[in-house]
Amino acid sequence: MSDALSIFRALADPTRLRIVALLRAMELSVGELAAVLAQSQPRVSRHVKILADAGLTARRREGSWVFLTLASPTRTAPIFAAIDAWGEGAAGSDDLARLEAVRAERTAAAERYFAGHAGDWDAIRSLHVAEAEVEAAIRAALGGRPVGRLVDVGTGTGRMLELLAPDAESAVGIDRSSEMLRFARAKLSRQEATARAELRQGDMYALPLDDRSADVVVLHQVLHYAQQPGAALAEAARLLGLGGRLLVADFAAHDREELRTVDAHVRLGFSDHQVAKWFGAAGLTLADTRALEGGALTVKLWLGERPASPVRKVA
Known part of the structure; x- marks a missing residue:
């Protein structure tokens, strides 16, 4: 019961639901997530910590970057099944538009690197x-x-x-x-x-x-x-x-x-x-x-x- 309570408490916030929806679409760095949410990095980090403490997300360091991803499907699948059934599984249109901007910037930066080494x-x-x-x-x-x-x-x-x-x-x-x-x-x-x-x-x-x-x-x-x-x-x-x-x-x-x-x-x-x-x-x-x-x-x-x-x- 305590495990279920920690999960539902973690998701009982609109911003954290948005974070989960975005991470279902793709892995994001803390900075990228803050840009998509149009919130400060410290505020986003606090939300991410709550999700991580509930076992819903994981943090992974890659050089000077920290990337966020969802926890294993065995942990998250029941939650997503409920969210989808309630019709709350998708990120909002504004979030998705900013997410596409993040993808575009990643692509441009990566292609610049690749062009120099191709x-x-x-x-x-x-x-x-x-x-x-x-x-x-x-x-x-x-x-x-x-x-x-x-x-x-x-x-x-x-x-x-x-x-x-x-x-x-x-x-x-x-x-x-x-x-x-x-x-x-x-x-x-x-x-x-x-x-x-x-x-x-x-x-x-x-x-x-x-x-x-x-x-x-x-x-x-x-x-x-x-x-x-x-x-x-x-x-x-x-x-x-x-x-x-x-x-x-x-x-x-x-x-x-x-x-x-x-x-x-x-x-x-x-x-x-x-x-x-x-x-x-x-x-x-x-x-x-x-x-x-x-x-x-x-x-x-x-x-x-x-x-x-x-x-x-x-x-």
């Missing part, structure tokens, strides 16, 4: 097969089974979330760069199928997620930046439940030394033997490999799986 990605893409072919192979490698809970490590521009999140039960993208996360957030928020994908700042060696919290983990063109690829794969594998899958899309071993200095590649691709060894150490089996040739660099897909039932050790 040449880095274009130079690499020119060395291997078309991205459409790589993405088709990724879909094929994961096909035949539900995606379930998806985690994209090193999400960058959020392309893997665009590709896979519409078929997922839930989707989280993690990246160390706050600038890249802002670009991804702006892009994903424009599409209904990916607007609720969650983005978090984090390091590939210490992912901010619980053990067994994912069914599919993807590392797309990330591993060649890792100083310790085995440790990065072990950390990604930690997230997988029984039967979970880890898909790595990266380059086969190559000798393009200039990529070390020009594009900060730490590793010049990987062999099947290396990846299989790291998968094995992380408790995964190498279930599938695919090679996509057609340029100076060969793109490889390695799919690792955690056994669907615990492996019993023979005494």
Whole structure:
């Protein structure tokens, strides 16, 4: 009863109902939320604290920014069902107009950043097969089974979330760069199928997620930046439940030394033997490999799986 009372007390204010409605539409920083509500940040922060104390919202720091998001669906779904039934689920027209202005500003800022760095990605893409072919192979490698809970490590521009999140039960993208996360957030928020994908700042060696919290983990063109690829794969594998899958899309071993200095590649691709060894150490089996040739660099897909039932050790 005390839990229910705290929830209803938290929602017994028009501003807090507006905040909940806005966070259903998209994740917002404290400053953005204050702008949409046309209220001061201290006042908004007080309202947010009440919602957080009731377990309805969560705060997440990303660099110097603090983002607000809703609590887990198990906590909020009954509340939203009641709100929707009463016809109070949507934000007001003025709030929605200001929310669109926030989206537009995010998009403009992110595109300015991306325009200044696009040449880095274009130079690499020119060395291997078309991205459409790589993405088709990724879909094929994961096909035949539900995606379930998806985690994209090193999400960058959020392309893997665009590709896979519409078929997922839930989707989280993690990246160390706050600038890249802002670009991804702006892009994903424009599409209904990916607007609720969650983005978090984090390091590939210490992912901010619980053990067994994912069914599919993807590392797309990330591993060649890792100083310790085995440790990065072990950390990604930690997230997988029984039967979970880890898909790595990266380059086969190559000798393009200039990529070390020009594009900060730490590793010049990987062999099947290396990846299989790291998968094995992380408790995964190498279930599938695919090679996509057609340029100076060969793109490889390695799919690792955690056994669907615990492996019993023979005494």
